[in-house]
Amino acid sequence: MTGQRTLVAGIGNIFLGDDGFGSAVARELAAYDLPDGVEIADIGIRGVHLGYQLLDGYDTLVLVDALQRGESPGTVTTLRTHLAAHLPDDDSSAPVDPHAMGPDAVLALLARLTASAGAAVDTVYVVGCEPASLDDGIGLSPAVEAAIPLAAAAVIGLLNAEESTCTR
Secondary structure, three states: OOOEEEEEEEEEEEOOOOHHHHHHHHHHHHHHHHHOOOOEEEEEHHHHHHHHHHHHOOOOOEEEEEEOOOOOOOOEEEEEEEEEHHOOOOOOOOOOOOOOOHHHHHHHHHHHHHHHHHOOEEEEEEEEOOOOOOEHHHHHHHOOOOOOHHHHHHHHHHHHHOOOOHHH
């Protein structure tokens, strides 16, 4: 991703068990020497802040979050999408609950914010982990905790697709 700006954003609520996965991966990635133009951010529940940060002109966004897909807890999945695909079909603006935004809600919000401002992120990846529990409480389940290095490796793999300078 030479010459491009990439934002890797850990999202989720650390007070809801495994929903804190994105923040944990962001902390893990802070130990890596990443290519120029790559920024790591622990966004947490600040999805609106993320939307405004994207207006600064990023080419690629990598979201890291808990992702319920019906897999075994701790399963890491990487998806590729485009923000435009998440724009609502109508002009309605559903109310946003920043404490309960899954990846779909975050992508829809980001799509609305960036489209209205004329900003465009070319490529969006979601690196997600199947949660064991999203109940109230601080701390990740053992399966999700064990998936942190796997998710970090997935992010590094995405970054290394065109750049070979990510080292630990």
